[in-house]
Amino acid sequence: MKWLSNIFMKRSNWSIPYFIFLLxxxxxxxxxxxxxxxxxxxxxxxxxxxxxFISNPEAANTFVYSIGVxxxxxxxxxxxxxxxxxxxSNSELCRSKVTVVLFILPMWINxxxxxxxxxxxxxxxxxxxxxxxxxxxxxxxxxPFMIYPxxxxxxxxxxxxxxxxxxxxxxPMKVFTKVVAPLSMPGVMSGVMMVFMPTISTFxxxxxxxxxxIKLFGTTIQENxxxxxxxYGAALSLIMLVIIFATNLFSDDEDQAANEGII
Amino acid sequence: xxxSNFIIELSNxxxxxxxxxxxDDVSLYVKKGEFVTxxxxxxxxxxxxxxxxxGFGSADEGEIKIGGVDITEVPPHERPINTVFQRYAxxxxxxxxxxxxxxxxxxxxxxxxxxxxVRRALKMVGMxxxxxxxxxxxxxxxxxxxxxxxxxxxxxxxxLLDEPLxxxxxxxxxxxxxxxxxxxxxxxxxxxxxxxxxEEALTLSDTIVVMSEGKVQQIGTPIDIYNEPVNSFVADFIxxxxxLNGTMIQDKLVRFMGRDFECVDAGFGENAxxxxxxxxxxxxxxxxxxxxxxxxxxxxxxxxxxHYEMLVNTPDGYEVMIQDYNAFEVGQKxxxxxKPSDIHVMKKERTTNTFEGKxxxxxxxxxxxxxxxCAEQQGFEGGEQVMVEVDFxxxxxxxxxxxxxxxxxxxxxxxxxxxxxxxxxxxxxxxxYVDTHDVWDDRDIVGIKIQPExxxxxxx
Numbered sequence: 001m002k003w004l005s006n007i008f009m010k011r012s013n014w015s016i017p018y019f020i021f022l023l024x025x026x027x028x029x030x031x032x033x034x035x036x037x038x039x040x041x042x043x044x045x046x047x048x049x050x051x052x053f054i055s056n057p058e059a060a061n062t063f064v065y066s067i068g069v070x071x072x073x074x075x076x077x078x079x080x081x082x083x084x085x086x087x088x089s090n091s092e093l094c095r096s097k098v099t100v101v102l103f104i105l106p107m108w109i110n111x112x113x114x115x116x117x118x119x120x121x122x123x124x125x126x127x128x129x130x131x132x133x134x135x136x137x138x139x140x141x142x143x144p145f146m147i148y149p150x151x152x153x154x155x156x157x158x159x160x161x162x163x164x165x166x167x168x169x170x171x172p173m174k175v176f177t178k179v180v181a182p183l184s185m186p187g188v189m190s191g192v193m194m195v196f197m198p199t200i201s202t203f204x205x206x207x208x209x210x211x212x213x214i215k216l217f218g219t220t221i222q223e224n225x226x227x228x229x230x231x232y233g234a235a236l237s238l239i240m241l242v243i244i245f246a247t248n249l250f251s252d253d254e255d256q257a258a259n260e261g262i263i
Numbered sequence: 264x265x266x267s268n269f270i271i272e273l274s275n276x277x278x279x280x281x282x283x284x285x286x287d288d289v290s291l292y293v294k295k296g297e298f299v300t301x302x303x304x305x306x307x308x309x310x311x312x313x314x315x316x317x318g319f320g321s322a323d324e325g326e327i328k329i330g331g332v333d334i335t336e337v338p339p340h341e342r343p344i345n346t347v348f349q350r351y352a353x354x355x356x357x358x359x360x361x362x363x364x365x366x367x368x369x370x371x372x373x374x375x376x377x378x379x380x381v382r383r384a385l386k387m388v389g390m391x392x393x394x395x396x397x398x399x400x401x402x403x404x405x406x407x408x409x410x411x412x413x414x415x416x417x418x419x420x421x422x423l424l425d426e427p428l429x430x431x432x433x434x435x436x437x438x439x440x441x442x443x444x445x446x447x448x449x450x451x452x453x454x455x456x457x458x459x460x461x462e463e464a465l466t467l468s469d470t471i472v473v474m475s476e477g478k479v480q481q482i483g484t485p486i487d488i489y490n491e492p493v494n495s496f497v498a499d500f501i502x503x504x505x506x507l508n509g510t511m512i513q514d515k516l517v518r519f520m521g522r523d524f525e526c527v528d529a530g531f532g533e534n535a536x537x538x539x540x541x542x543x544x545x546x547x548x549x550x551x552x553x554x555x556x557x558x559x560x561x562x563x564x565x566x567x568x569x570h571y572e573m574l575v576n577t578p579d580g581y582e583v584m585i586q587d588y589n590a591f592e593v594g595q596k597x598x599x600x601x602k603p604s605d606i607h608v609m610k611k612e613r614t615t616n617t618f619e620g621k622x623x624x625x626x627x628x629x630x631x632x633x634x635x636x637c638a639e640q641q642g643f644e645g646g647e648q649v650m651v652e653v654d655f656x657x658x659x660x661x662x663x664x665x666x667x668x669x670x671x672x673x674x675x676x677x678x679x680x681x682x683x684x685x686x687x688x689x690x691x692x693x694x695x696y697v698d699t700h701d702v703w704d705d706r707d708i709v710g711i712k713i714q715p716e717x718x719x720x721x722x723x
Contacts, residue, residue, distance in 0.1 A: 160352035163319050166339040167346045168366035168417065174340075178365070253455045 033241075036234035052165050059220055059236065065219035067243075070199040074136040074146075078188060080139065081146035085187070086180075088147070089154035100151060108139050114141060115208045122209075133209040138199055145198075146191035153187030154180070173174035197244050269328075270295040270453050271316070271421060276325035278311055285311045286322070287477040291420075293455065293470075298447050300456045300464040303474035304500070307456045312474070313423055316455065318344050330420055345414035346423040350430065351406045353398040356448060359385075360394040360408050366417040384412040389448065404435045411443075413510045415450060424456045428463065432454065435449045440466055453539065461501045465489065473497050475675075476694075482570055495684075498540040499677055505546075505583055507680040509539040509608065517608055522557060523580040524601060528608040538609045543572065543586040545605035548597050555598020559583065575599065581680040616658070616696055619723070620651040632691040633669035637718040648719040655684065655698040657717035660709040667710020671695060687711065 007013050040046045090099055099165050106114060118137050122129055157180070165179045203218030217240060224233035271293035278286040286307045294298050301309040314320040316327065318339030328333045345366070353362050361368075361382055367377045385391050388408035393414035398406060407427060414422055424443075428436045444467055447454050458464055464471050465485040473488060474481040474497075480494045492498035495506050514529035519539045531537060558654055559575035562582070571590045575583045575597060583599070591597055620630035622643045625636050630651050643649065664670045674694075675686035685703060687695040695711065703709065713717060 003443075080295075103322075158352065160348050160350060163339070164346070164348060164352040164354070165365070166319070167317060167344070168341045168413070169369045172370060173342055178369075179354060229713075235279060 004155060033234045033237050036231050037238045038235075039231055040230060048230050049232050050239075052200065052232060053235060053239065055260060062215050062220050063217050064241070065214075067201055067231065069134065069216060070196050072135060073199045074143060074192055074196045076135070076139045077143050077146035077191065081143055081191060081241075082150055082184075082188065083203075085147050085150035085154055088151050089157075100148075103143050103147050111141055112204055112208075115122040115205050129209055129213075130210050131210070134206055134214055137205045137209040137216065138202070141205060142199060145194040149190035150184055150187035153184050153190075188208055200244065201240060268295075269640055270294060270297075272328040272331075273312070273316065273454070274326045274328075276312065276315060276322045276327070278308075278315065278320070278322050281685060282284040285477050289325075289471070289474075289479055289481070290670070291472060291479065293453060296451055296453055296465060298444070298454045298456065298469045299472060300458060300468035300470070301472045301474060301481075302458060302464040304459055304463060306628045307474045308476050308477040309430055309459075311344075313455065313457050316421075317344055317423055318342050325712070337387055343418040343420040344423060345417050345421075346425065347407075347410050347414050347423045347427045349427065351408055351410040353406055353413070355399055357396070357398070359390070359396050359398060359401070362398060362409055363413045363416055365413060366711045370417075380416055381412075384416040388412045388448075388691075389442070403430055404439065406625075407431065407439065411446070411553070415446070415452070419452060421453045421455060422450075424454060426458055427456075429458070436463070437643060443467060450472075458647070465501070474502065475500070480559045491607065492609065494612060495538045495540070495677055496537075496675070498609070501545050503584060503586070505541045505543065505680060506677055507539045507541070507581070509537045511535040511537050511608060515603075517606065520557065520583075524556070525603040525605055526606040526608055527603050528606075531608065531610060536614050538611055540607040540609065541583075541601060541605060544570070545601065546583060546585045546587075546599040547602075548573070548575070548585050548587050548589075548591060549600075550591070550598070550649050551596040552598050554685050556600045558596065561593050561595045561597055564590055564593055565623075566590070569576075579681075582678075583680065613696065616653045618648050618651045618653075618693070622647045622649055623721075626715075628718065630656060631689050631695070632660065632667065633689075635668055635713055635718060636715045637720060638715050640720055643720070648723040650723050652719040652721065653713055653717060654680075654694050657713065658695065658697045658699060659712040659714070660699060660701065660703065662709070662710060664708050664710040667712045669711050671709055673705055673709065674705045676703065 037049055038045055038047070040048060053063075084103065088103070115137055117131070118140065119129065121134050127133065161179050162175055163181065165175045170178060200216075200223075201218045203216055203222050206214055206216040206219055217236070221233050221236045221240070224236065264525075268291045273289065273291040276286050276289045278285070286506050289308070291311060301312060303309045303361075311320060318334075318337065321336070325335075326333060329343055351473070354365065357365070360381055363381045364377050367380060372380075381394065382391070385410060388411050390405065390408050390412065393401075393405070393409075397407060401409065407430075411427070421470055426441075428439050431439060441465060443454075443456075456464075456467060465488075468485055470482065472482050475496050481488055481497045483491075488497065488501055496517050498504045498506055507519045509517050511528075511531040511534070512518050512523060512529075513533050515526055515539065516526070516537060517526045518522055537561050538631060549555065557577060559577040562574040562576050565573055565574045567586070570586045570588055573585045573587065573591060575585055577583065585599070601653075618630040620628050622640065622645055623629055623634055624641050625641075625643070626636060628637045628640075628649065628651060629635075659667075661667050669689060671687040673685055673690040674688045675685040677686075679698075682698050682700050683700060683702070685697045687697055687709065689695055689711070
């Protein structure tokens with residue numbers, strides 16, 4: 001039995017179950033996607049899946065459109081979320097805690113339930129479903145992910161920076177543009193990561209809020225896989241992963257502290 | 264009206280946070296070019312005062328003038344004042360150059376002038392060639408220098424320094440003190456410096472303002488403050504001292520440690536209770552002879568570098584701290600002499616605790632928000648307002664706070680040679696003064712108990 005207790009004694013051994021989990025549920029699927037993407041239906045090596053994506057205007061268009069929607073959603077989230085976070089971080093502590101929870105509260109409800117409720121709301125108000133509804137749904141669902149990291153960075157910001165700026169002659173406007181805005185950038189970057197990445201790949205919101213009229217890239221992947229086109233679906237997934245990976249790198253460059261915003 | 268002479272005029276400033284009074288009617292007048300230090304223990308209100316001067320907090324009452332202009336309502340960015348912050352507050356997203364140029368860029372000064380002035384400021388603080396460094400890569404001392412450069416480059420009328428050296432190590436602090444003094448001379452700007460370090464205050468200042476409990480205790484030159492402290496708090500806070508209870512028998516004759524001493528003070532009246540302050544270096548110590556004024560036995564002797572610090576016990580049970588170049592062995596019998604001019608006599612601020620109270624019934628009185636049992640009283644009605652007196656040595660302090668009638672915490676400890684004089688802050692914010700032989704620590708929470716027969720009740 002001694003060997004068993006030895007295994008448990010070493011702290012580093014405790015992580016073994018997690019490694020196994022990661023191996024099975026993260027690494028293995030990624031490897032499979034990679035392999036499938038470079039194979040045809042018979043299992044032979046091919047690049048046809050990628051050339052099909054480039055030559056097929058429909059898929060490529062959907063891809064560009066998805067990125068467009070993601071960018072619009074992210075920009076709207078910044079425009080709405082930044083002032084919200086700024087106001088929240090400035091008001092008195094107890095009151096702002098309650099308001100922060102109010103902003104976060106929708107996240108406690110499942111995203112599909114919320115989106116179905118949005119559909120019902122649009123129906124009730126006789127508003128047409130479509131592109132506008134899609135953007136609304138996206139912003140509504142992802143806004144908390146933008147507010148929270150920005151709020152967090154602003155909360156942690158040392159108040160003496162603001163006082164130092166005032167002391168050196170900065171008007172409230174200048175304090176904001178010269179100090180608060182640059183210092184809250186890491187939070188904005190985290191927010192962008194947390195909004196932009198998932199919006200590229202969602203398909204449920206698009207399906208429900210546009211009555212399946214507008215296809216996003218996530219929908220295309222889902223359709224291909226549902227229709228048994230595993231290899232093509234894998235190739236599309238790989239393309240999306242590469243894009244997300246690229247944005248990730250870009251934001252890391254921007255500021256290492258970006259991740260501090262995420263709790 | 265003593266106008267134009269003063270650059271800073273703070274008149275009757277009061278400030279409370281909730282029901283806690285932080286500044287209580289503080290007035291301070293500073294001459295142009297002076298180096299003024301506001302000195303006091305933490306929580307005495309010195310930083311609050313500085314923040315009000317800088318504009319980061321507003322006073323509930325009072326008026327602030329800079330150079331004769333009322334700036335009470337002026338926001339901080341329009342005040343002709345710059346601050347060096349305690350934790351530097353350098354902008355982490357800007358490099359050294361941009362940090363220092365921050366103020367000038369806001370004023371839209373021309374680029375080449377900014378560059379020349381930044382270089383001059385950097386040279387002044389000894390940081391030439393550091394322009395393009397990231398501020399986060401600098402050491403604490405270097406950050407402090409940049410913070411000073413960032414403030415002085417704007418040529419303010421007044422420079423505020425909020426414990427700027429507190430985070431530096433001793434050696435660095437000493438060097439920076441000298442540099443600050445030098446800078447003050449060169450620039451000719453009025454410096455207002457906040458610190459809790461009495462040595463720093465004595466070294467740097469033209470004028471020291473000693474604060475405690477939101478009030479100015481004494482304003483004077485370092486020499487005045489050291490040699491002629493106005494009360495036992497100042498005497499205890501500045502330098503080492505023996506503070507003893509005494510009685511002024513008559514003019515120029517004071518009684519303490521069980522015998523009469525000649526002194527030079529007068530005008531206290533006959534048999535007036537006083538505090539006596541004797542600096543440890545002012546007691547002359549020698550091997551036992553008949554010609555000494557009083558005698559004692561050396562209790563401890565510690566080498567302090569330049570001098571030895573000895574504690575001597577007198578036959579009457581008093582402990583005297585003495586600093587001398589000669590060491591005397593522990594257990595040795597010694598004689599001591601104190602020159603009349605070295606005995607500083609101060610009027611006692613109070614000789615007993617007095618409270619406003621309210622009779623509850625014949626055997627209960629309410630003081631400081633708690634109900635105490637008192638000896639049966641005749642001729643008072645329930646609810647009647649009364650004055651209550653309790654002597655310092657008649658208050659019992661308990662370790663176990665539940666055992667007391669009420670609770671308080673120890674705010675100030677004064678050793679009086681044979682006992683401790685404590686200031687206790689009660690839950691309701693009242694001060695209670697207690698003489699005790701027990702040793703308590705600062706901020707200890709204690710239970711407070713008073714025996715019924717020790718509560719004296721008088722008609723209000």
